[in-house]
Amino acid sequence: MQGDVAGSQSAAASARDLQPSGRHECGDLDAPVSEDDLHRMNARHGRQARRLQQSVERRLKDRQILLLLAQDGFQGSRYDHFVEELVRYGISVLRGWMHSGFIFQLVAERGFGLHPHELDLEELATQSEVREELATMTVARALPRFRQTALVDGGWTFEGGASITTYFMGACIYRFPNEFRRHRAAEERQRRALQQQHMVYENPASPRSTADEVLGKMWVREELANITDLRTRTVVALTLDDYTQEEIQQMLDEKSVRVIEGLLYRWRKKEQRHQGGGQHD
Template sequence: MPASPPPSTSEDDEGLLAAARDEAERRAAESETRRKHDLDLRNALAQEDFSGVGWDRFANELARYGIAVLVVWMRTGRIFVECARRFGGKGKKFSLPPSPLNWTDEERADLATVVVTKAITTFKQKALRGGGWTYSGGASLTTYFVGTCTYEFPNFYTQWINQRAAAAERSLAERVVATTTPRLADPATKTLQEDQIRRAMALLPDERTRIVVQLKADGYTHAEIAEALGDCGFFDETDESVRGIWQRHKRRMHQKGGPDDV
């Protein structure tokens, strides 16, 4: 008995389209069921004026969910994409400072906690009390809440980056001073140390030099520093160019009377 001919390309396409339609209908049905449940939940919380045990339980669940999502999004970089999508577009440029080197999950979790705490307040006032979230809007409560977290993220992230950079610069300057100045408690020495800190910071003319000096102090090689500079947006750096930045920094230290071995 002769074999049946293979199905035509059009039949294959129709099968794929049918499968896609079935999947879309399944997802739509699941979304509708979830949003109906969320509407009931929202109405129940409203009856208690969004307070009490029910609200506390819901807010804690939101917080755990939001922190988990933000930590992953910060780790993968997706949070920057989502913020650019929300605040950019239509010819409007939007960008955030690049994520720091050696960013730990503990730091991400700390920042996520701050963001989520503010987002819960905003979510309660605008999404729940103010009617920003609706059943017909197409998003579940948790999805809408993550959007609120994305809205709150840029301000807190920028503040955190600035505070972190300031702390790192001061730590670096203090290490530079510590190589030549004993830490005594008398006011005269303290004043001298503060003056040397200001002078040390003046010797770091730009962000690229700050990164090189910081990582050299932490024991990184020139090649590793070049790679780190690329991650920070300073592209095309090599171990030779890093060596040049380091040598220029040492010359400036020597010319201005600072130690030339830091």
């Protein structure tokens, strides 16, 4: 299924370029068109004309499809096939938006401040299964309202200027924030559960593991002076003193525990690169 990318510049947005500037006086209305005017059609205008034509053709095709689907009451085998293609398209586009982080710009433009953490962006960029899960759930949540509003109630129209796929992606954008918040809350619950499980079921430390831990802490203390970022140095020092991340977050008045996690994560990655990928904690 073909479609415009939601959020792209519409033809109407550039219509202001076609209005008089007001800087010129009206001259002779019968004055002939100059040769320059006749040849002013350049490559950009040609591309824009083709895009407009393609948009019209696409929306005409969409209108024909919806007329057929309406005859079946937006149900049955033809509607199922239509939804299958729409779902495939929606998941593919959402995955791409999440991979690049563009999805957060789109939802912010619509008033949803998700404030993604650096670790959130990294997770979406590297974890294909997370993108797939979020995209699938977002599309599933968007479909019922899209069917009712856009199709049954006639919310989508040819005159609206958007293709069916663009209209549907708009519906998905409004559903994504809740799905992302659910995912983030579930991740936090899992993190806390694992932390609690580790505290309850942790095996007693052997003399060798205790010695390794002491040596590791001694090495980190020696490296503290080389940490140029004050916040990171403070977090590492407090961690060495066995403060929990929740306690450090409160002591430094940070917004969340994820800020502490992020600082430690980036410091460890930097140290691993310096030591050729070795672990020191």
